[in-house]
Amino acid sequence: MIRVILPLHLQTLAGCPREVQVNAGDVVSQRTVLDALEERFPMLRGTIRDHETLDRRPRVRFFVETKDVSNMDPAIDLPDSIKEGREPFRIVGAVAGG
Numbered sequence: 001m002i003r004v005i006l007p008l009h010l011q012t013l014a015g016c017p018r019e020v021q022v023n024a025g026d027v028v029s030q031r032t033v034l035d036a037l038e039e040r041f042p043m044l045r046g047t048i049r050d051h052e053t054l055d056r057r058p059r060v061r062f063f064v065e066t067k068d069v070s071n072m073d074p075a076i077d078l079p080d081s082i083k084e085g086r087e088p089f090r091i092v093g094a095v096a097g098g
Helices: 009-016 030-040
Strands: 004-005 019-022 061-063 090-092
Touching: 004 030, 019 090, 030 090
Parallel strands: 004 090
Antiparallel strands: 004 019, 061 090
């Protein structure tokens, strides 16, 4: 099972705890993790990725271990630490101010 950490606004929308677990299948990538997350919590569809293109929303970032992987190819395999559940896949809402 893949551990996913959600920001507060997505937790509230999904009615779930901060950390959830999903089964991403045999290939674990950003795409398969997000597919599994949206399948488990359909109300999140369109909030993290665009409905049609499945591109990441501009104000959402993804972190693996301590690395921002938001702009990486979403089909690239994630590290073993994510696959084995030692580290979570983090979804973070970008902070803007002025």
